[in-house]
Amino acid sequence: MPTDSILTDAPLDVLVLGAGISGIGAGHYLRTEHPSKSFAMLESRDAVGGTWDLFRYPGIRSDSDLNTFGYEFKPWQDPQSIADAPRILDYLREAIADDHLDDAIVFNRRAIAMNWSEADQLWNVTVRRNDSTDDDTFNVQARWVFAGTGYYNYDEGFTPEFPGSEKFAGQIIHPQHWPEDLDYKGKKVIVIGSGATAVTLVPSMQADAAHVTMLQRTPTYVIPLPREDAVSNALKKVLGADRGYALSRQKNIVQQKVVYNLCQRYPRPARAIIRATNKALLPRDFDIDTHFNPPYNPWDQRLCVVPDGDLFKAIKKGSASIETGRIATFTEKGIRLEDGRELEADIIVTATGLNLQLFGGMEVSLDGEAVDLSQTTAYRGMMLSGLPNFAMAIGYTNSSWTLKIGLLCEYFCRVLTYQDANGYTSVRAVEPEGLEKRPLLDFGAGYVKRALDRLPKQGTQSPWTMTMAVSSDVKQLRKGEIVDEFLDYRKAPVAAGV
Structure with a gap:
């Protein structure tokens, strides 16, 4: 089982938050598209699977068919299409084994805050040891943070x-x-x-x-x-x-x-x-x-x-x-x-119902200045305006969650490739002036309405939309531009006198 040393020995290329269905998907794409990059996955609990391991009530099952809720890269072979949680957990554990992700997952570790250092071009992530009786924290440095935390509060429901x-x-x-x-x-x-x-x-x-x-x-x-x-x-x-x-x-x-x-x-x-x-x-x-x-x-x-x-x-x-x-x-x-x-x-x-909470309630700051996430805007449904080297995984509300995760992971990996090829150390989405906005999740569920004032926004036109259709995201993510007027790519600052 990995120890904290894989988190602290050297800055990671990517820190993945969560070892649920989104985090495992990100792990697959990093293993296959960027095998030379260092990454680790923080899991706040002591088991993988996210929702599918946390909830233990009778009959818990998917409410989407597993031919679309499953990963594109891993066929769902069980005869059940509307499948119960134990079968989904077995599938996720197989996905971890297929990509040898066990050596990248650190359990009982939760990111509680992250601060971007422009001088270092790094995120400094404060991580809490959940298996410690003390308020025990340590720092992890990462070039990128990929938040596969979903949008529920896993500590308490509503x-x-x-x-x-x-x-x-x-x-x-x-x-x-x-x-x-x-x-x-x-x-x-x-x-x-x-x-x-x-x-x-x-x-x-x-x-x-x-x-x-x-x-x-x-x-x-x-x-x-x-x-x-x-x-x-x-x-x-x-x-x-x-x-x-x-x-x-x-x-x-x-x-x-x-x-x-x-x-x-x-x-x-x-x-x-x-x-x-x-x-x-x-x-x-x-x-x-x-x-x-x-x-x-x-x-x-x-x-x-x-x-x-x-x-x-x-x-x-x-x-x-x-x-x-x-x-x-x-x-x-x-x-x-x-x-x-x-x-x-x-x-x-x-x-x-459940309580909605982005990124596990993590506090975000840039060079020590707190970021109000409700004032940010989603770019292509996976980055937030002004936040460098940060990707979030939020799936569909009107279809299978996982369909979007694969598409945004593809875009994420394409951005990494472009950065490497051109010597860029960071990229951030820059919101245009006068952008017309609307709620991030345009959905009538109670758990969404209760949290709208705390959530980022989305725009009314691409690429600032949080699309809820595979066909739209194929254009916006799989085929979308990784260089446009809204993306600000930067290189590490040159030290004085060098």
Whole structure:
């Protein structure tokens, strides 16, 4: 296992933050495109996998198909397309082994601050040892920092203040901190929420619980998809793993784009189709207009996927149910709604979302002057204006996260190649005057809205846009210019008298 010496013996060419799906992807591209460069990966926890290792709640799985959520360079060969977390973790560990990344990952190390030295053309990164009882920190120098930290706060999820929660006699659990020994067999469970976590938990818990109720304030669009993609599996069988995977990936990229565009362009027919699909899978007397009729259009927020319609099956079976209403207060026995109804529970799960946090909450400064990230603007969705030698990995919100990670890693490696060939030691994006801006993540989810004032911005035209389409990013990243009027390449300052 690597020690701190690989971080401190000499300045690194690249410091990768995070050993989740983004960081592992960056590691692959650095190994293959720049094998001579030194790099290390900081992982704040004691295991790889990021989200897929952190979350341990029942049934945790992808909500994107793995033919697109997987890496372009590594075929997904498991028959499950909507796959559970253990399978995804196995895949990520295989990717690490394939590229021999084990010797680059340092566990229990978290970057808490970084300061750019213009004179040295280096980032000085303050790293905390998370496995130390003291507030133990040390400095790491790196020419580049690649932030593969995602955008969630991995320390705590979002839980609203529920009146009377102290009165509840049972257990209150947040999915982000699921107790390994939680026993819900034969118990009444309420899952508060209507997003991806809630629609995963309800069908997963209903087999052992006495009954599971999904309590939602607002309905969500929920669509059934086959857990196994029969067409993709057939293509891999006939064409082989590599060619079959590549074709399946393109097929599903097109499918995702078509569905998203149709929902955006024709919201009323899209809503009608989703409603008809839901109705066919639910009991005849089910109040679909109360529980599956969101007040917004399809894909204004992310659609929830349920593999093989498992949520609908649980409702039809009677082992699960949905209640829609606002919480007035927790009671000793459960939850009382504003309309007077009381729902009894032994366990309440607050699947109420996550907190958004860029770069693990790391403080950023330039020559000792603090940077307000909310005043920066994203360039090609991977750099921030004014920050030298810094790349961030933020995937798609309306498609598979990983599709974008590969494209931005390609662009990142092309920039490194250009710097090496021309003797440049740094590059930064320079925002043009009068650039019209909009929110970085133009998405209606609650966790995004709560954090908009703290996030960088994006522009309204390329290359200052945070595109959410593979076809756009192929132009902007894979084929995008690495030399343009907005990129300021610099060479190390020459010392006086030299």
